[in-house]
Amino acid sequence: MDAASDAAVRASWRALADAGLPSLADHAGETNRPHVTLLAADGLGGSADDAVRAIVASAPLPTLRLGGLVVFGVPPRGLVLARQVVVERTLLDLHARMHAAVDAAPVDPDPDADPVAVVPHTRPGSWTPHVSLALRLTAEQLGAAVTALGRLDPLDAPAAGLRRWDPRDRTTTELA
Template identity: 45%
Template sequence: MRSIELVLDPASDAAVRSAWSALVAADLPSLGRHPSPSNAPHVTLAAGEGLPVPRVPAVPLPASVTLGGLLLFPAGPGRSVLVRAVVVDRALAAFHEAVHEAVRGTVPASVVSTLPGRWSPHVTLARRVRDEDLPAAVAALRSAQLPEVLGVGGVRHWDGGTKTVTPVV
């Protein structure tokens, strides 16, 4: 799988990594357990197997994103992906649409969840959290409060097949 992602500025990246570390310290699933250099807090803008490195969109990169509430996405029986929602404001919506315009025709129907109008932007904190561990995960995250606004540091293209990151913006 390939994706185009907003990455965070250094302070916001560190804040999310602190939340990941709080989950690790509580002996819970966390993206902080993945030591790959390409593992970074991000917001996925588009995803697909044949997704090319896009040209730089003509729309300005948002300076920041605003976090919403804690959400759960299904991850199999009795498990969830734990995320913080990202509020879609005008600047983020315009940039997201420009990215999709730049890669028109390359996002397959199997990943329509990144398409404009169907997108649920978020910052992932943990995958495959067991239902019985959700109260402990919420408690751990309260000890590592994220700021309401996260700074955006750029855009990257991630190729999961080759494990390579290409900066876009």
């Protein structure tokens, strides 16, 4: 996201933290920043990265429209509170092209490399685009979180880049 959109999402994170609620503001890692996950998979890298770079080079990244709140999860495991991203054709096309490119990417010839295993809920037809605000909320905290956030007007958030997160190494690779 661009700087203004990033700051707006971080303000929501801060409002939750200031209210004593779980918030992504509590995540101190240098790679933590507001984002939308388009694809999650184990074993990405190499030719998959090249395929994604080619897609992103072929068209500008879309502007995302952040809408109202959405909740994922089931108590007692913990709830995720997020801003929904309004689905529009450009975003759906980018998402579908990225998945198709990763699916078609050559397998890593390294025998020690992990096979690419895409997380099913990030696949086209199963994906709900969103920007997370808080993780591990209890049902009791949910109402307080909505109150702490107050009114959230729609926000146009130009995408400012694309990166791949490697959970094993806890690093990011900039792809666009």
